[in-house]
Amino acid sequence: MSPVATVKTLKIDGRDVSGRQEETILDVARQNGIFIPRLCEMDGLSDVGACRLCLVEIKGQNKLLPACVTVVEEGMEVTTGSERLNNYRRMILELLFTERNHVCSVCVSNGHCEMQMLAQRLGITHVHFPYRYPKEEVDASHERFVIDHNRCILCTRCLRVCDEIEGAHTWDIMGRGIDAKVITDLNESWGTSETCTSCGKCVQVCPTGALFEKGRSVAEMMKRRQFLPYLTMMREENE
Amino acid sequence: MSKKKIATVWLDGCSGCHMSFLDMDERLLALAGAADLVYSPLVDAKEFPPDVDVTLVEGAVSSEEDLRKINMIRERTKILVSLGDCAVTANVPGMRNPFGTKAVYDRAYRENVTFDPGVPDQVVPALLPTSRPVHEFVKVDIYIPGCPPSADNIYYAVTELLEGRTPDLTLKTRFGS
Numbered sequence: 182m183s184p185v186a187t188v189k190t191l192k193i194d195g196r197d198v199s200g201r202q203e204e205t206i207l208d209v210a211r212q213n214g215i216f217i218p219r220l221c222e223m224d225g226l227s228d229v230g231a232c233r234l235c236l237v238e239i240k241g242q243n244k245l246l247p248a249c250v251t252v253v254e255e256g257m258e259v260t261t262g263s264e265r266l267n268n269y270r271r272m273i274l275e276l277l278f279t280e281r282n283h284v285c286s287v288c289v290s291n292g293h294c295e296m297q298m299l300a301q302r303l304g305i306t307h308v309h310f311p312y313r314y315p316k317e318e319v320d321a322s323h324e325r326f327v328i329d330h331n332r333c334i335l336c337t338r339c340l341r342v343c344d345e346i347e348g349a350h351t352w353d354i355m356g357r358g359i360d361a362k363v364i365t366d367l368n369e370s371w372g373t374s375e376t377c378t379s380c381g382k383c384v385q386v387c388p389t390g391a392l393f394e395k396g397r398s399v400a401e402m403m404k405r406r407q408f409l410p411y412l413t414m415m416r417e418e419n420e
Numbered sequence: 421m422s423k424k425k426i427a428t429v430w431l432d433g434c435s436g437c438h439m440s441f442l443d444m445d446e447r448l449l450a451l452a453g454a455a456d457l458v459y460s461p462l463v464d465a466k467e468f469p470p471d472v473d474v475t476l477v478e479g480a481v482s483s484e485e486d487l488r489k490i491n492m493i494r495e496r497t498k499i500l501v502s503l504g505d506c507a508v509t510a511n512v513p514g515m516r517n518p519f520g521t522k523a524v525y526d527r528a529y530r531e532n533v534t535f536d537p538g539v540p541d542q543v544v545p546a547l548l549p550t551s552r553p554v555h556e557f558v559k560v561d562i563y564i565p566g567c568p569p570s571a572d573n574i575y576y577a578v579t580e581l582l583e584g585r586t587p588d589l590t591l592k593t594r595f596g597s
Contacts, residue, residue, distance in 0.1 A: 278509075278595075282514075282515065282518065283595075284509075284511060284512065284514070284515060284596075285505070285567070285594075285595040285596025285597075286505050286511055286512065286567035286595075286596045287512060287515075288596065291596040291597075292596070292597070297594060297595060297596060298594075300594065300595060301590075301591065301593075301594035301595075302591075304590035304591070305590075306508070306563040306564075306565055306589060306590060306593075307502065307508050307509070307553070307555060307560070307563040307565065308509065308553075311552075311556060312509070312510065312514065312517075312552070312553070314510075314514060314517035314518050314550060315518060316518035316519070317518070
């Protein structure tokens with residue numbers, strides 16, 4: 182980090198705000214208590230712009246830009262919650278619900294799920310698209326954890342925390358488009374993985390009930406995410 | 421002014437939404453003052469009447485009989501309400517969908533049966549290939565997600581509809597709650 186911080190001033194939803202030049206619109210919005218929905222972004226991990234829920238409007242640009250990977254610029258005027266944006270966001274979430282089998286009522290994360298909460302916050306009472314009901318695997322071969330692909334939204338938080346924080350890179354993505362899925366090692370069973378350290382970080386950062394601790398029943402899986410910004414901060418201090 | 425007519429139907433669900441309906445407790449008396457329950461698993465009427473004001477549908481559409489019923493009910497109802505996650509999303513009944521009907525029939529009528537195993541060809545209606553939300557078949561006017569929706573939310577929605585208003589349930593309930 183350069184010793185002299187350059188500060189940019191901009192408007193978010195009509196409010197005058199400022200941020201350091203390397204900060205994103207999402208960072209600055211968060212610091213100012215402005216809510217922008219997101220499911221893939223997580224404080225302490227690299228940003229990938231995968232879920233598209235944080236798309237915002239920027240005055241003078243036709244394109245919508247993801248707030249998590251767009252850095253602030255001087256004089257920017259950002260709108261975070263127009264009807265157009267919220268329509269797109271509901272559409273994205275509804276498509277996520279149809280893509281796999283998210284059965285909230287019997288999910289370990291019922292009541293603690295980021296996707297479920299976001300659907301409620303955005304006013305989704307039903308899904309306008311036909312459900313796909315694909316057949317997805319559940320891998321319960323690990324001694325302590327389970328991956329249920331029915332509930333995975335491919336946010337890749339597990340990949341990033343495993344690679345960037347734990348340094349194991351057990352998780353990865355296989356396949357393209359609708360066939361994409363998260364895998365352990367070279368699509369081998371999690372239980373026999375030689376790279377997995379069983380640290381459980383992937384389970385804690387997962388926004389849904391896709392990754393959970395064994396023995397948790399419906400609505401019992403509460404994730405502890407506080408460790409991540411703390412861990413990142415302590416490491417930066419030690420460098 | 422004549423009393424409004426309400427009905428409830430039970431398609432592929434666990435009856436939990438109807439239990440939640442009964443959970444309105446003493447408010448059922450207030451509701452009985454404002455409307456007649458003309459058709460329901462909770463009353464004795466055998467035929468669905470032709471001119472119902474509000475119908476609450478519990479359950480997904482899973483069988484040929486469910487499909488016949490929901491089409492008939494839609495024709496005879498002014499305001500159709502999807503009540504609960506099974507009606508809104510297919511929820512638990514929909515969990516059979518990835519496996520296909522043969523696996524379901526085998527499990528229910530062959531694998532777990534000791535006497536005369538086999539799929540019944542009468543009385544029990546045939547399954548549709550997948551169990552699906554009500555609004556994938558007929559127009560739905562109001563959605564009350566929840567598993568089950570709370571008695572408070574059902575009471576709020578029904579009383580608003582009887583007063584001629586559109587209930588806003590967006591922040592009151594959610595999938596799975």
